[in-house]
Amino acid sequence: AQSVTQPDIHITVSEGASLELRCNYSYGATPYLFWYVQSPGQGLQLLLKYFSGDTLVQGIKGFEAEFKRSQSSFNLRKPSVHWSDAAEYFCAVGGAVGGSNYKLTFGKGTLLTVNP
Amino acid sequence: EADIYQTPRYLVIGTGKKITLECSQTMGHDKMYWYQQDPGMELHLIHYSYGVNSTEKGDLSSESTVSRIRTEHFPLTLESARPSHTSQYLCASRPDSSGANVLTFGAGSRLTVL
Numbered sequence: 001a002q003s004v005t006q007p008d009i010h011i012t013v014s015e016g017a018s019l020e021l022r023c024n025y026s027y028g029a030t031p032y033l034f035w036y037v038q039s040p041g042q043g044l045q046l047l048l049k050y051f052s053g054d055t056l057v058q059g060i061k062g063f064e065a066e067f068k069r070s071q072s073s074f075n076l077r078k079p080s081v082h083w084s085d086a087a088e089y090f091c092a093v094g095g096a097v098g099g100s101n102y103k104l105t106f107g108k109g110t111l112l113t114v115n116p
Numbered sequence: 117e118a119d120i121y122q123t124p125r126y127l128v129i130g131t132g133k134k135i136t137l138e139c140s141q142t143m144g145h146d147k148m149y150w151y152q153q154d155p156g157m158e159l160h161l162i163h164y165s166y167g168v169n170s171t172e173k174g175d176l177s178s179e180s181t182v183s184r185i186r187t188e189h190f191p192l193t194l195e196s197a198r199p200s201h202t203s204q205y206l207c208a209s210r211p212d213s214s215g216a217n218v219l220t221f222g223a224g225s226r227l228t229v230l
Binding site: 004009034036041042043044045046049090103104105106107108109 | 120122125151156157158159161164174175206208218219220221222223224226
């Protein structure tokens with residue numbers, strides 16, 4: 001069974017500081033990996049995705065993530081956090097499109113607070 | 117700009133009432149999903165559809181039902197709401213093409229049952 005673990009429930013950083021949000025996954029084959037962000041009262045917005053190829057993936061809003069197969073990780077990073085980045089971040093893992101059992105499994109999320 | 121719309125955004129209702137949460141998308145996506153989201157918990161898939169007249173139950177058992185009569189609509193219904201149904205419900209969709217298994221989410225419907 002596929003699963004996602006986000007070890008940090010809540011992270012607080014100062015504006016301008018660097019950020020890394022951790023994500024570990026369990027999946028029996030080559031995974032498709034995603035990071036979504038959710039602002040209060042909103043749905044989930046895709047930040048970036050990894051399907052194949054370069055293991056360092058660039059996303060929107062200056063975020064990047066690195067796929068490390070040996071560590072089963074897909075950590076999200078940003079060099080300098082802005083106050084508007086305060087939100088909840090969800091990591092997700094899924095399988096190949098077209099499979100009858102395709103589904104996206106989400107972690108429990110990491111709430112990011114940004115101090116001025 | 118969201119191309120998937122959910123109504124109502126917020127609903128407070130009494131126990132025993134019937135409610136329908138609407139979800140519409142304008143992208144022509146075949147695949148649609150309903151997720152239930154509670155604070156501090158992962159999103160749980162409760163229903164999905166691979167096209168018109170196709171509906172399946174997800175991983176989390178739910179007393180809600182869904183229908184898919186038209187490609188663009190995927191409403192969720194609770195025949196008799198209970199306080200345990202209080203949650204946020206997120207609708208999502210994706211196209212049916214290889215390599216494009218990226219979900220687009222609506223803004224959610226937050227349901228409170230008193």
